[in-house]
Amino acid sequence: MKRQEPMSRKRFLMTWVKRLSAVAAFVTAIACLWLVGFLAFVNGMQRQANPAIKADGIVVLTGGDARLSEAMNLLAQERGKRLLISGVDPVATDGDVKSLLADPNGLFECCVDLGRSATDTISNAEEASAWAGEHGYSSLIVVTANYHMPRSLLEFERAMPDVEIIAFPIQSDSVPVDGWWRRNGTRKFLASEFNKFVLAFVRARFLAAF
16 A cells, blocks of 8 residues: 555655646636737727717716817817717716816706716716707717717617717827837736726626616
8 A cells, every 4th residue: 555655645646736727828828819809909099089070969067178178169160960979977067067167158057968977988878868859969079088988888878779879089198099009008007908808808798688
């Protein structure tokens, strides 16, 4: 029995080596899939919006990146009938929001609605869905940052499967996509946004299955 003991130990070690190798191979495969997906995500981002787009309504998600001014320009150009600013801080007054907008045509009073219930991209989509239903809109232009657009489209299309969603991505000065690999902060931010997109994609697929 004692002579067989080294062989048993050898088999034990070999078994664990195989298991660890399998785990390492699995982790490597997941990492490679993530990297390929991440590169496709970044390279697939729209760098410029189509200026000729038109829809029933316009929705802009609050944030930086000149989103509000671009959305107001679309409204002034009659690219949509009304504009919803989604995710407005509940404590902000109409005057606070108006002061942020260039509105030479006086469109704020007649054609701009403020959505104050949204706190994230999912609730942005839900808020926009209720607004589109209230006005009977079948197409919407969505204005947000280009890095945020893939996840926004996913949530909007899930919330409104019968409404045409048209992207109007805004180039972000704080998160420049061109040459992103040269900036550590940009790499980390885009990786985080990709992870959020993957989670949203999985959630949307899971909900669609039930």
